[in-house]
Amino acid sequence: MTRNSAEDVVRAATAAYLAGRPLDMSAxxxxxGLSRATLYRRIGxxxxxxxxxxxxxxERTFRACADSVSAEGLDRVxxxxxRFMYAVIGAEPLRAFIARxxxxxxxxxxxxxxxxxxxxxxxxxxLAESGVDFALPPAALAQAxxxxxxxxxxxxxxxxxxxxxxxxxxxxxxxLDSARAGSGRR
Numbered sequence: 001m002t003r004n005s006a007e008d009v010v011r012a013a014t015a016a017y018l019a020g021r022p023l024d025m026s027a028x029x030x031x032x033g034l035s036r037a038t039l040y041r042r043i044g045x046x047x048x049x050x051x052x053x054x055x056x057x058x059e060r061t062f063r064a065c066a067d068s069v070s071a072e073g074l075d076r077v078x079x080x081x082x083r084f085m086y087a088v089i090g091a092e093p094l095r096a097f098i099a100r101x102x103x104x105x106x107x108x109x110x111x112x113x114x115x116x117x118x119x120x121x122x123x124x125x126x127l128a129e130s131g132v133d134f135a136l137p138p139a140a141l142a143q144a145x146x147x148x149x150x151x152x153x154x155x156x157x158x159x160x161x162x163x164x165x166x167x168x169x170x171x172x173x174x175x176l177d178s179a180r181a182g183s184g185r186r
Contacts, residue, residue: 004032009043013053020096023050050104051114057094058115061087062122074132074176081123081145082169089153089163098154110150119146133181141179145172 012032013023025046029039043049065083069076088094098105109115123142127134134141152168155161 004034004042006042008032009039009049010052010056013049014056017053017057017097018093020093022100023053025049047104047108048114051108054094054108055114055118057091058088058118059122061091062119066126073130074180077126077130077132077176078169078173080126081149081172085149085153085165085168089165106154110154116143116146116150134179135181136179141175144175148172148175 009028009032012028016023016028023046025039026036029036032039034042043052062080062084065087066080068083069079071079120139120142123145124138127138127141136144148171149168152164152171154163156163
């Protein structure tokens with residue numbers, strides 16, 4: 001394994017993120033004993049690293065939520081989504097990051113990239129394993145769920161009001177109900 005591999009860089013950046021510190025590439029390189037050029041070769045640019053950290057945290061949060069739910073089928077999907085929404089909204093490191101740099105957050109989380117891909121893959125797997133016959137492929141339904149969740153969770157960043165958790169949960173439940181095969185669609 002390469003000393004200070006990409007995984008090591010992400011791990012160090014995650015520690016900074018969880019401590020509420022900005023991801024400073026110069027400080028990170030110095031902490032790891034790397035030149036800035038080597039750090040950038042290993043990981044890409046600052047935005048890419050932030051995306052990797054947030055995607056990793058998305059997966060950890062999702063897995064913790066999924067592990068805490070014993071329900072099966074569609075009830076499991078609903079419960080995991082609800083717990084995930086509340087966990088993300090309540091995550092202090094994320095709140096600190098958003099307050100510190102909302103434009104960077106919007107660029108990384110609300111645009112296609114690491115975070116959306118990871119969240120979509122996790123929800124697609126959850127949907128596929130639910131045993132429910134959906135009229136849409138799990139990946140398409142998962143992407144819709146992620147995008148709907150994002151739009152309600154982060155509306156305040158775009159000049160709206162605080163996150164509308166109850167509304168997004170209701171909306172996703174309606175989507176899940178209507179997406180089941182044979183749900184009365186024409």
